[in-house]
């Protein structure tokens with residue numbers, strides 16, 4: 001999609017592969033499992049024969065970093081935001097914690113360009129990383145930007161207000177292309193702006209619904225989302241997430 005930069009779709013979250021002169025750097029490593037891992041390695045091998053040197057983790061959800069164990073066992077550096085270790089410990093989903101944690105900003109210089117990782121505010125989770133490729137003017141967003149519905153993981157420290165603030169920080173970076181956590185194709189800067197606006201609209205509507213007398217039982221149903229292009233599934237809003245949205249949107253205790 002850009003010189004030396006590839007988006008790998010398929011089972012689990014999207015992966016970004018950056019090809020340096022001496023090795024490959026990945027963002028995320030897909031859903032756990034031998035077949036998913038083999039497909040990922042085959043996709044990387046399709047664009048480079050160089051070894052994988054490092055894997056960034058955008059966040060703790062297992063559809064994104066389920067193969068950390070395989071990369072760690074091979075001696076690959078796995079890098080995530082400080083706090084992802086606590087989320088993984090409480091999620092107990094079998095996913096291995098990165099070997100290197102950073103708090104705010106982390107840069108790697110491979111022989112063909114710099115890679116900057118940033119953590120801003122709790123958004124999709126409390127420990128989200130955005131990976132910026134300045135030369136390619138591209139960001140890998142993890143689930144901070146997705147093609148369809150967002151997952152608002154309040155149990156994992158999500159806040160919509162923090163999410164919006166994080167996207168505002170992201171939009172200060174120099175990029176024209178965003179690789180979303182889910183979706184079949186790269187997005188534009190305008191797509192990221194639209195996604196940010198949808199989140200703001202959703203939070204406003206939640207506040208309005210609560211002021212208009214919504215209860216926890218009907219809150220989600222009372223927030224219109226068709227015009228946002230979002231439709232929830234049976235697992236989108238477990239009680240813990242409704243409680244989180246209720247609290248964030250000003251619902252009484």
Ligand SMILES: [Zn+2]
Pocket residue numbers: 059061124143151
């Ligand atoms: Zn996620």
